Amino acid sequence: MKRLRFSGLPTSKRAPIFPATILFRQFILHLLHPIQVLEFIGLVVTGFTSCAEFGSYAFVHPVIRRLPPEHHVSVEKGLLKTFGRVMPVLMTLCVVLSLGYAIQLGAAQGLAKMVRWAAALVFIAALVFTLVFNVPINLATGRWDPENPPLDWKQTRNRWEFFQGVRSWLLLIGFVLLCLAVALRQRPV
Secondary structure (H helix, E strand, O other): OOOOOOOOOOHHHOOOOOHHHHHHHHHHHHHOOHHHHHHHHHHHHHHHHHHHHHHHHHHHHHHHOOOOHHHHHHHHHHHHHHHHHHHHHHHHHHHHHHHHHHHHOOOOOHHHHHHHHHHHHHHHHHHHHHHHHHHHHHHHHHHOOOOOOOOOHHHHHHHHHHHHHHHHHHHHHHHHHHHHHHHHHHOOO
């Protein structure tokens, strides 16, 4: 196998450099560019957050809705202890990362610029809906006794479900827009 030469080391003391190693090094150097790091982290965080929320909305909550009241409320309280601890941080990060990405690439024009800012605005809207509608209902649900929920518990949970749908769709749309923004940055339109 042919060895690649680097200055400074005698040929006999160097380990062979394989093509895969060179490609990996080039990939790491490319990835370490600040905008690529922001893109990567932004896509991971927004992708995880939007998929977790949309999965909960589309696949978990339809099952929970069919449970008897005491089980329904117990499961909702349990979800508040898991999702309720992680999602406030992740949803805020979605806003910060998407805004940071839009600002960082502010010089871009046309469709690429519009898509980046649209993604940020959609994540902001999802966070606002969450804070205004879902959080107060979550706080109330956390205080309910599963064996003796309030008389209007089902109407309250239905209202939460509606806004969970709005929030979930907004997060998913924001993620898709952010993916499109990354793709458009690679090929300016």
